[in-house]
Amino acid sequence: xxxxxISVGREYGSGGHEIATILAEKFNVPMYDRNMLDQMAxxxxxxxxxxxxxxxxxxxxxxxxxxxxxxxxxxxIAELQFNxxxxxxxxxxxxxxxxxxxxxxxxxxxxxxxxxxxxDEGAKVERxxxxxxxxxxxxxxxxFRHDKKRKAYHNYYSKMKWGxxxxxxxxxxxxxxxxxxxxxxxxxxxxxxxxxxxxx
Amino acid sequence: MFAEIMAIVIFVAMxxxxxxxxxxxxxxxxxxxxxxxxxxxxxxxxSSEAFLETIAVQGIFKPSFWYAAGESAEQTSGVNWAxxxxxxxxxxxxxxMADAGFFDWLxxxxxxxxxxxxxxxxxxxxxxxAVLSMFIDSITVILFLAAVTIRLARTLKFNPIPxxxxxxxxxxxxxxxxxxxxxxxxxxxxxxxxxxxDFVVNTGVIGAISLVIIIVYFYFTxxxxxxxxxxxxxxxxxxxxxxIDNLREFLISTFIFALAVVLxxxxxxxxxxxxxxxxxxxxxxxxxxGRKALKLLKRVDYFTLLFFIGLFIVVGGLEQTGVLVVIxxxxxxxxxxxxxxMLAIILWISAIASAFIDNIPFSATMIPVIKSLAAxxxxxxxxxxxxxxxGTDIGGSMTPIGASAxxxxxxxxxxxxxxxxxxxxxxxxxxxxxxxxxxxxxxxYVRYL
Numbered sequence: 074x075x076x077x078x079i080s081v082g083r084e085y086g087s088g089g090h091e092i093a094t095i096l097a098e099k100f101n102v103p104m105y106d107r108n109m110l111d112q113m114a115x116x117x118x119x120x121x122x123x124x125x126x127x128x129x130x131x132x133x134x135x136x137x138x139x140x141x142x143x144x145x146x147x148x149x150i151a152e153l154q155f156n157x158x159x160x161x162x163x164x165x166x167x168x169x170x171x172x173x174x175x176x177x178x179x180x181x182x183x184x185x186x187x188x189x190x191x192x193d194e195g196a197k198v199e200r201x202x203x204x205x206x207x208x209x210x211x212x213x214x215x216x217f218r219h220d221k222k223r224k225a226y227h228n229y230y231s232k233m234k235w236g237x238x239x240x241x242x243x244x245x246x247x248x249x250x251x252x253x254x255x256x257x258x259x260x261x262x263x264x265x266x267x268x269x270x271x272x273x
Numbered sequence: 274m275f276a277e278i279m280a281i282v283i284f285v286a287m288x289x290x291x292x293x294x295x296x297x298x299x300x301x302x303x304x305x306x307x308x309x310x311x312x313x314x315x316x317x318x319x320s321s322e323a324f325l326e327t328i329a330v331q332g333i334f335k336p337s338f339w340y341a342a343g344e345s346a347e348q349t350s351g352v353n354w355a356x357x358x359x360x361x362x363x364x365x366x367x368x369x370m371a372d373a374g375f376f377d378w379l380x381x382x383x384x385x386x387x388x389x390x391x392x393x394x395x396x397x398x399x400x401x402x403a404v405l406s407m408f409i410d411s412i413t414v415i416l417f418l419a420a421v422t423i424r425l426a427r428t429l430k431f432n433p434i435p436x437x438x439x440x441x442x443x444x445x446x447x448x449x450x451x452x453x454x455x456x457x458x459x460x461x462x463x464x465x466x467x468x469x470x471d472f473v474v475n476t477g478v479i480g481a482i483s484l485v486i487i488i489v490y491f492y493f494t495x496x497x498x499x500x501x502x503x504x505x506x507x508x509x510x511x512x513x514x515x516x517i518d519n520l521r522e523f524l525i526s527t528f529i530f531a532l533a534v535v536l537x538x539x540x541x542x543x544x545x546x547x548x549x550x551x552x553x554x555x556x557x558x559x560x561x562x563g564r565k566a567l568k569l570l571k572r573v574d575y576f577t578l579l580f581f582i583g584l585f586i587v588v589g590g591l592e593q594t595g596v597l598v599v600i601x602x603x604x605x606x607x608x609x610x611x612x613x614x615m616l617a618i619i620l621w622i623s624a625i626a627s628a629f630i631d632n633i634p635f636s637a638t639m640i641p642v643i644k645s646l647a648a649x650x651x652x653x654x655x656x657x658x659x660x661x662x663x664g665t666d667i668g669g670s671m672t673p674i675g676a677s678a679x680x681x682x683x684x685x686x687x688x689x690x691x692x693x694x695x696x697x698x699x700x701x702x703x704x705x706x707x708x709x710x711x712x713x714x715x716x717x718y719v720r721y722l
Contacts, residue, residue: 113690118430118504127692134695135629136294137674139412140574142684144673146694149687156688 075272077102077167078182079263080175082189082227082241085219086197086212088252089190090171095256096263097169100273106171109157110150124150129172131225151230172223176241177231184272186263189241190255196248276317280590283309284638287587291631298631299576302583309590318593327351327589333358339549351592352585353637355463355548356456357578360410362551363453366529367413368569369558373522375530376417379405381515384425389508391431391500395439396488398422402440403447403484407454407477408534411444411678418444419685426691428511430504434691435495438701441682442487442670446709448678449666450480452547453537456581457636457665459547461658464640468541475659476666479716483667483709490705525561529554584634592641601645612652612722616660617714619643623664624710628671636665656721663713671706673698 079096083089090106097104107125114121132145143149155178161168162179176187192200194213201212224235233240247255267273287305291298314324325331329351332338338355370376383401387393398418405414419437426433448454452462452472462472517523536543536550545553559566591597608614619639626635639661647654669676673683673695683693 110690116427117690119432119691123692124690127694135292135672135674137680138294139677139680140577142681144680144683146683146687146692149684150692153688153690 074167075270076162076165076184077267077272078162078175078179078185079169080179080185080187081169081171082176082187082235083172084191084197084236085216085223086201087190087192088200088247088255091252092188092190092247092256092259093169093171095253096260099256099260100167100169100264102167102169104169104171105158105161106173109154109173113153113157124153128154129226130222131229151226155230172227174227174230177227177233180232186266187241187243188259189236189238189244190247191236191244192246193248200252276313276590277594277596279312279317280309280587280594280596283313284587284591287584288630288634291634292629297576299579299583302580302587302634304583306583306586309587313590313594320593323593327586327593329354333548337546339546340544341546351589352582353460353463355546356459357581359453359459359463359547359551360456360581361573361578362553362555363410363533364573365555365569366533366558367409368572369562370409370526370530371413371417372562372565372569373526374518375523375526376413377421378515378517378523380418380421381513384421384513385515389425389429389506389511389513391429391436392492392496394422394425394429394431395436395496395499396492398436399439399443399488399491400484402443403450403480406444406447406678407451408530408537411448411455411676412681414444415441415678415682416685419682423686423689423691425513428513429500429506431500432498434686434693434697435491435498435701437682437686437691438693438698439491439495441676441679442491442702442705443484444678445666445670445676446480446484446487449663450477451537455662455666456633458662460633460637461640461662463547465644465654465658467655467658469537470541471655472662473538475655476662479659479663479713482716483712486712487705487709490708491701494704495701522562526558529557529561532557581633584637588634588637588641591638597638597641598645601642601649604642605646605650610650612650613718615646615650615652616656616717616722619657619660620664620710620714620717623661624668624671624706627665627668628675628706632665632669632676636661639665653721656717659721660717663717664710667706667709667713670702670709671699672703 081089081093093104107128110124110128111121114124127146127150130147132147136143136145154173158170158173158175158178162182176185179185197216198209198212201207201216202209207215227235238244245255245259250258264273283305287301290296290301310324314320333354383397384394387397402414402418418440422433422436422440450473452458452467452469458472461467533550533554536545540547540550559569562569604615604618608618623635623639643654643657643661646652646657670679673679686693
């Protein structure tokens with residue numbers, strides 16, 4: 074079996090994370106999201122939350138760089154995660170990775186298949202309201218806040234813009250068929266492709 | 274008037290761009306330097322003489338640039354080539370030392386001598402950071418010290434964050450003690466004609482007093498955060514590999530380092546200028562490194578050297594147009610001629626400015642200001658020079674962006690999964706910086722006034 078890496082970028086509320094989880098389960102490969110910092114936190118004997126609160130975030134406030142070193146915690150945590158993704162890819166392991174500019178970090182890796190999941194606003198609001206028990210207005214505000222943060226983070230560290238179809242192999246609207254059916258369709262399509270390539 | 278306005282506009286724009294950190298700093302200063310050459314010296318002043326005086330290339334070809342009997346200013350205005358050449362030489366030497374494994378060996382040896390006890394390592398590494406930074410640039414010191422600290426922290430199960438923050442502070446403090454410890458000191462020394470020993474007996478003494486006080490302060494404020502008592506590791510079970518891969522290279526690099534220290538300590542007696550010492554040390558390093566010479570030369574941070582060239586041209590524009598004299602007169606007026614107030618202004622303004630902006634352009638700008646102040650108020654120039662050096666060197670410790678060592682330390686820790694946020698950093702190091710600044714101010718008042 075050859076190596077394959079599936080990166081899943083996503084809009085907040087689109088169910089991208091759930092789709093990534095289903096794909097990882099079906100392909101029986103590990104999935105990396107914010108858990109990639111847990112290992113580091115355990116090794117260092119620190120609370121993982123100390124790392125999580127700075128991840129997937131563009132640096133804020135005054136920052137200074139010296140010979141490639143940045144004073145920003147967000148920059149160093151991003152670098153830490155990019156190195157984690159690169160190391161995993163270099164090890165030959167197949168995996169699914171959620172966000173973290175993975176499609177940019179591994180853009181020259183032939184094993185990469187990049188996906189971006191978007192959704193209709195109404196469907197996303199409904200999903201966020203249901204999951205977090207919020208009213209529509211609160212759900213919309215939360216969605217806007219998270220997407221703004223993700224976009225700023227992605228566009229700062231990546232060559233291509235967040236959600237721009239030219240930066241991904243597949244862009245999909247999860248609201249059309251629903252999250253689970255989208256995941257199923259992606260699995261069917263990808264497993265056929267990978268089998269044809271002899272990677273599965 | 275056009276020249277003065279353009280000099281100020283270009284200077285302010287350069288500072289904003291440096292703080293913004295959007296573009297490489299050397300591009301910023303070189304472009305601003307080019308603009309200053311065109312608009313200040315060319316269109317504004319129409320003076321090729323002022324431009325040539327600022328570029329100051331002809332000075333390099335004078336024998337006094339390399340050998341100066343007695344104390345004299347190696348460069349009075351414009352591009353400070355002595356600083357640039359000296360820094361280049363030291364960068365070559367440090368690359369050679371790093372390549373030979375000198376720093377790793379030294380840090381681990383000291384940890385072993387501290388019996389792998391976290392609190393002892395904490396104190397020992399503070400002293401080591403200060404001592405090494407007296408002779409080597411603080412970026413290199415912190416790069417190695419922070420990496421070794423993290424390695425030891427994982428083995429000995431202690432929290433490296435307080436240790437790294439204390440190392441950063443002490444590296445900046447150690448840098449203030451000598452002429453070659455921090456770039457502002459080299460610029461001050463070469464511009465005003467002070468020797469290595471002048472710095473040691475002035476800023477060095479203040480630095481030593483401050484180091485003792487700060488070690489005691491950090492010991493009491495940080496030791497509780499070092500290690501959970503349940504995580505204690507039996508030192509006898511520790512197996513850290515302290516080995517030298519290439520003994521010949523190691524001994525040569527140690528010898529070259531010792532030679533650099535001797536040449537610097539004695540340069541007022543021998544008459545060898547820092548530019549000469551820089552070139553000599555680089556030459557010895559390159560000859561000794563043989564086939565690796567090209568690799569060492571390639572690793573030198575030329576961007577920083579280019580940054581200096583552009584910076585000196587922009588500051589030269591301010592100096593030639595007389596803007597800095599206006600600033601000096603303003604300081605004299607605000608202080609009402611009171612020497613205590615004047616020194617306090619220089620110390621605290623330098624410190625606060627250096628906490629947020631690069632201390633190199635700040636000190637380069639302030640040198641002509643204090644020269645002018647000395648001429649107009651009669652206050653001893655050297656007293657102001659030591660005050661400026663301490664203010665710029667120590668003030669940089671106050672924030673994560675204040676000095677290069679801070680950035681490198683924070684980044685090294687973060688990349689290994691030990692985040693140091695602004696809040697964490699400032700909570701520990703702002704009080705420490707204020708304590709040292711107060712100690713320094715009292716020392717300056719007692720000793721010089």
